[in-house]
Amino acid sequence: MRRMRFTPPGYGGQRRDPEQVKREGWLEQGILAVAVDDPRLTWPERELVEQLGSRLYGPRPQGEVRHG
Structure with missing residues (x-):
């Protein structure tokens, strides 16, 4: 008997940390996401x-609302 799934296959599970997403974007695609007020x-x-x-x-x- 199969369990009922509430999410399509491949979705759900753990969300990635935003810093991990930024790191992977830089390493894999050369995309840089930086908050202007990053401490x-x-x-x-x-x-x-x-300026950029x-x-x-x-x-x-x-x-503009600053990120803390």
């Missing part, structure tokens, strides 16, 4: 991220 970055690094984001995607709205 691991120095001030010049945060400024560089802000503004150049590629336009300026962020004032009063």
Whole structure:
């Protein structure tokens, strides 16, 4: 007798940690996802991220919610 499944095969289970998703994106596809206020970055690094984001995607709205 088969158990009833509430999710399609291949779905469900453990969610990946967001940091793991970012790490794998960088290592496997060369995609970098960085929060502009990541505490691991120095001030010049945060400024560089802000400048790159503004150049590629336009300026962020004032009063934007920061990630903590």
